Amino acid sequence: MSRPVVVDAMGGDHGPAEIVRGAVEAWREHGVPVVLVGQAGVVRGELARAGAAGEIDVAHAADVVPMTERGAGAVRMGCSSLAVGFDLVRDGAGPAFVSAGSTGAVVACAVDRLGTAPAVLRPALAVALPTTAGGATVLIDAGATVDPTPEMIAQFALLGASYAQLVLGVADPRVGLLSIGAEPGKGNRLTRRAEILLRGMPLRFHGNVEGGDVLTGAVDVIVTDGFTGNVLLKNVEGTVRATLALAAAEGVAGSADLGRVARRYDPETHGGAALLGLTRTVVVAHGSSRAATIARACVVARDLAEGEVVARLGDRLAIRPGR
Amino acid sequence: MSRPVVVDAMGGDHGPAEIVRGAVEAWREHGVPVVLVGQAGVVRGELARAGAAGEIDVAHAADVVPMTERGAGAVRMGCSSLAVGFDLVRDGAGPAFVSAGSTGAVVACAVDRLGTAPAVLRPALAVALPTTAGGATVLIDAGATVDPTPEMIAQFALLGASYAQLVLGVADPRVGLLSIGAEPGKGNRLTRRAEILLRGMPLRFHGNVEGGDVLTGAVDVIVTDGFTGNVLLKNVEGTVRATLALAAAEGVAGSADLGRVARRYDPETHGGAALLGLTRTVVVAHGSSRAATIARACVVARDLAEGEVVARLGDRLAIRPGR
Numbered sequence: 337m338s339r340p341v342v343v344d345a346m347g348g349d350h351g352p353a354e355i356v357r358g359a360v361e362a363w364r365e366h367g368v369p370v371v372l373v374g375q376a377g378v379v380r381g382e383l384a385r386a387g388a389a390g391e392i393d394v395a396h397a398a399d400v401v402p403m404t405e406r407g408a409g410a411v412r413m414g415c416s417s418l419a420v421g422f423d424l425v426r427d428g429a430g431p432a433f434v435s436a437g438s439t440g441a442v443v444a445c446a447v448d449r450l451g452t453a454p455a456v457l458r459p460a461l462a463v464a465l466p467t468t469a470g471g472a473t474v475l476i477d478a479g480a481t482v483d484p485t486p487e488m489i490a491q492f493a494l495l496g497a498s499y500a501q502l503v504l505g506v507a508d509p510r511v512g513l514l515s516i517g518a519e520p521g522k523g524n525r526l527t528r529r530a531e532i533l534l535r536g537m538p539l540r541f542h543g544n545v546e547g548g549d550v551l552t553g554a555v556d557v558i559v560t561d562g563f564t565g566n567v568l569l570k571n572v573e574g575t576v577r578a579t580l581a582l583a584a585a586e587g588v589a590g591s592a593d594l595g596r597v598a599r600r601y602d603p604e605t606h607g608g609a610a611l612l613g614l615t616r617t618v619v620v621a622h623g624s625s626r627a628a629t630i631a632r633a634c635v636v637a638r639d640l641a642e643g644e645v646v647a648r649l650g651d652r653l654a655i656r657p658g659r
Numbered sequence: 660m661s662r663p664v665v666v667d668a669m670g671g672d673h674g675p676a677e678i679v680r681g682a683v684e685a686w687r688e689h690g691v692p693v694v695l696v697g698q699a700g701v702v703r704g705e706l707a708r709a710g711a712a713g714e715i716d717v718a719h720a721a722d723v724v725p726m727t728e729r730g731a732g733a734v735r736m737g738c739s740s741l742a743v744g745f746d747l748v749r750d751g752a753g754p755a756f757v758s759a760g761s762t763g764a765v766v767a768c769a770v771d772r773l774g775t776a777p778a779v780l781r782p783a784l785a786v787a788l789p790t791t792a793g794g795a796t797v798l799i800d801a802g803a804t805v806d807p808t809p810e811m812i813a814q815f816a817l818l819g820a821s822y823a824q825l826v827l828g829v830a831d832p833r834v835g836l837l838s839i840g841a842e843p844g845k846g847n848r849l850t851r852r853a854e855i856l857l858r859g860m861p862l863r864f865h866g867n868v869e870g871g872d873v874l875t876g877a878v879d880v881i882v883t884d885g886f887t888g889n890v891l892l893k894n895v896e897g898t899v900r901a902t903l904a905l906a907a908a909e910g911v912a913g914s915a916d917l918g919r920v921a922r923r924y925d926p927e928t929h930g931g932a933a934l935l936g937l938t939r940t941v942v943v944a945h946g947s948s949r950a951a952t953i954a955r956a957c958v959v960a961r962d963l964a965e966g967e968v969v970a971r972l973g974d975r976l977a978i979r980p981g982r
Contacts, residue, residue, distance in 0.1 A: 406840060440840070468901045468908075479839060482847040516802060516889040517729060517763070524805040524886040547890040548897030563847040564887055566839040567870040571891055574871030575898035578791045583906065583920050585791075593911035600905060 338369060340393065341637045342430040343630070345374030345382075346400045346417040347437025349623045355436060356382035358630020359392055368634045371430060373397050373421040395420060395429075403623055406440035411448045418442060422449035425616045431641035432617035434608075434633045436625045442618065443480050443611055450614040453646040455653045458484060459613035460492040460562065461620070462499045463569055466600060469553030474500045474509075476559055478609055479566035486529035487655045489513075489559055490537050494649050495612040496557040497539050502643035503610075503636055504556070512545035512555035514564060519544070526561060534559075536656040608633040610640055617641040661692060663716065664960045665753040666953070668697030668705075669723045669740040670760025672946045678759060679705035681953025682715055691957045694753060696720050696744040718747060726946055729763035734771045741765060745772035748939045754964035755940035757931075757956045759948045765941065766803050766934055773937040776969040778976045781807060782936035783815040783885065784943070785822045786892055789923060792876030797823050797832075799882055801932055802889035809852035810978045812836075812882055813860050817972050818935040819880040820862050825966035826933070826959055827879070835868035835878035837887060842867070849884060857882075859979040931956040933963055940964040 343359045345352045352374055360383070362368040372379050376396040383389050397420035401410045413419060418437060422445055425433045435442045443461065452459060460477035467473050476496035481488060493511045500509035513531055515523035520531065522544055534541045542555045550558060550572065560568070580594045608621035608629070617640045621633040646653075666682045668675045675697055683706070685691040695702050699719040706712050720743035724733045733741060741760060745768055748756045758765045766784065775782060783800035790796050799819035804811060816834045823832035836854055838846035843854065845867055857864045865878045873881060873895065883891070903917045931944035931952070940963045944956040969976075 406842065406845075468904050482839065514890060516805065516886055516893075519729065522729075524884075527886075547893030547895075548900075550894055551897060551901035561847075563839055563850075564890055567837060567887055568890060568894055570839075570870030571873055571894050572870075572898050574874055575895050576902050577871075578874035579899050579902040579920065580906075581791050582923060583903075583912065583917070586916070586920055586923070588913075588916035588920060589906065589911040593909070594906070597902065597906050597909055597911060600909070 340369040340371040340430045341634050342421045342424050342433045343370050343372050343634065344417045344421050344433070344435035344437055345372040345379045346397070347435045348621070348625055349403065350626060351436060352378055352382050354625065354627050355630055357386050357627035358625070359634065360386050360388045361627055361631035362634035363392060366631060366635050368638045370634060371395055371424070373424065374417045375400070395424060397421070401437055401441050403438050405438055407444040410438070410441035411444050418445040419449065422446060426450055432619065432637035434619045434621060434630070434637050436621040436623055436630065438623070439479065439609065439620050442620050446611055446614055446618045450616050450618070452613055453615050456613040456646060457488045457491055459611055460495055461609045461611055462496055463609045464504060465551060465572060467551050467553035471553055472504055473550065473553060473555060474504070474557045475550070475565055475569060476557065476612070477562040477565045478569045479562045480611060482561065482563040484561050486526060486533050489526070489530040489561065490533040490655055491613070491653055493534055493537060493539055493557065493559040494652055495645060496559055498643070498645045498649060499610060499612060499640070500556045502639055502645065506556045508540055509556035510540050510542045511557040511559060512542045512549065514547070514558050514560035514568070515544040516546065517544060518546060533655060538652045608636065610636065612645055617645070663692040663694040663753045664957050665744045665747050665756045666693050666695050666957065667740045667744050667756070667758035667760055668695040668702045669720070670758045671944070671948055672726065673949065674759060675701055675705050677948065677950050678953055680709050680950035681948070682957065683709050683711045684950055684954035685957035686715060689954060689958050691961045693957055694718055694747070696747065697740045698723070718743060720744070724760055724764050726761050728761055730767040733761070733764035734767050741768040742772065745769060749773055755942065755960035757942045757944060757953070757960050759944040759946055759953065761946070762802065762932065762943050765943045769934055769937055769941045773939050775936055776938050779936040779969060780811045780814055782934055783818055784932045784934055785819055786932045787827060788874060788895065790874050790876035794876055795827055796873065796876060796878060797827070797880045798873070798888055798892060799880065799935070800885040800888045801892045802885045803934060805884065805886040807884050809849060809856050812849070812853040812884065813856040813978055814936070814976055816857055816860060816862055816880065816882040817975055818968060819882055821966070821968045821972060822933060822935060822963070823879045825962050825968065829879045831863055832879035833863050833865045834880040834882060835865045835872065837870070837881050837883035837891070838867040839869065840867060841869060856978060861975045931959065933959065935968055940968070
């Protein structure tokens with residue numbers, strides 16, 4: 337049996353009950369071996385309630401990082417399920433980590449305990465957004481590195497392209513640079529320099545794309561800095577909610593029908609956000625995740641770990657002089 | 660009679676016919692005096708077709724800036740309706756300018772021919788976005804200054820608050836800084852410094868807001884740099900379109916009903932984008948504007964000009980040391 341995906345049992349709005357059920361589902365339905373990290377008594381109780389007592393290994397962690405914790409505070413907690421879990425993957429117990437905890441806390445702890453992979457300048461968060469074309473577009477960086485250099489953006493593009501290959505099955509992903517005009521040279525200081533670098537990188541660079549192109553499937557990967565990416569991701573979620581709320585208020589459709597549309601656009605149905613560029617694979621599921629989403633996140637974590645995103649990029653990660 | 664609003668008759672996807680009809684509507688329905696700038700024969704022909712021959716003054720401009728022109732090229736055209744129109748307002752023929760031309764071209768020509776007002780560092784584009792709460796939130800800067808300093812962002816906040824007072828009638832607008840977390844200190848280098856400055860400015864600073872807060876009416880003004888603002892504005896438009904397309908594809912509502920929702924969320928129904936911080940008022944209507952939207956843009960231009968956005972801010976525009 338391959339090494340297990342390490343799952344934070346204590347994170348999320350519905351943890352540990354939904355997390356434990358998700359881990360059980362990952363193992364039974366998808367054949368993904370898992371180990372649960374958290375307060376052992378609580379986790380074993382949930383396993384028993386799920387009818388899976390003794391079926392899944394449990395690693396004890398005394399403390400729980402609150403969902404309101406966004407960064408530094410989580411790093412200082414040495415006995416949390418995040419700290420114990422990251423130490424397990426760092427030390428080789430498993431190839432990947434899954435948490436539905438606060439994104440800020442998970443990213444901060446991951447960077448602190450795992451560190452970036454060789455040749456990678458900074459990590460980036462990748463999220464698969466569903467498109468009207470029926471597939472998905474990878475948004476990277478969705479919030480891990482808020483002040484990147486152009487060189488970091490060029491690497492994010494490679495990491496995002498690998499994600500599109502491994503998780504979405506796109507053979508030769510088209511990469512677009514998020515900017516404020518499709519023409520070459522449009523943008524701010526950061527994107528103008530990144531655009532030049534991207535034209536020299538070993539990937540299929542489409543050119544610049546705009547905020548209106550995010551959900552159309554115009555490209556397979558949209559690369560941007562972590563600040564703009566995070567604003568964009570939250571704006572997509574907020575605008576979908578607002579549009580459906582207005583449609584409901586105008587009486588154009590019933591709430592059950594509109595709820596179906598909302599779920600279709602929920603980025604979390606695609607398995608959560610993947611933190612790429614560290615020494616191990618980390619997947620952050622949405623805090624509101626139910627069991628099926630956790631199970632999907634475990635599958636994504638296994639696929640990414642088996643594909644070894646950074647290792648397969650190898651010397652393609654080197655930055656060439658821009659043209 | 661007060662001085663007329665100067666209207667670019669040649670800009671827009673439906674110009675000059677819809678522009679001329681909009682100008683006539685502004686005058687007849689809203690009492691806004693206007694002068695039309697463009698190829699005199701064409702414009703007079705449209706006035707005659709609208710049953711308004713001789714009712715509106717016409718200023719001749721030989722050339723037309725193409726809708727595909729986004730900046731520098733427009734600045735070099737000395738006899739376009741933009742060049743002639745901006746010269747008219749600069750020289751005092753009217754207090755404000757309205758165009759449905761390419762936003763990039765209008766902004767570039769406006770900055771070139773009008774210049775920034777005293778004490779203003781850079782201009783910013785303000786757009787009123789409809790909210791689920793029933794009102795509107797002003798987004799500033801939506802694309803005029805893509806690499807601002809923190810000091811410029813602090814001034815944009817004051818300009819946006821004035822816009823909310825003059826156009827939306829909000830007595831004491833709450834201003835939020837767009838960032839990636841509501842907590843103080845969350846953000847990138849630019850927003851962390853801007854946040855400190857904003858706490859020292861003479862305005863009602865709400866703190867940080869996120870990409871999901873844009874359409875909820877949480878604040879009256881959202882301030883950001885012109886790059887992030889432009890990405891956000893286009894993403895709102897694209898996400899509304901995508902959500903409604905998906906709702907239609909899922910068969911939850913008829914296209915006529917969904918079209919009503921789309922129009923409700925069209926930023927252009929609120930009068931277009933206002934370029935604030937120059938020596939005169941400039942309003943950029945959407946390229947797809949029909950007559951009623953042009954008329955509304957003329958009303959906004961008059962209101963902003965009468966309120967004299969920059970003059971009323973006076974020494975409040977001065978930047979205090981951050982805390």
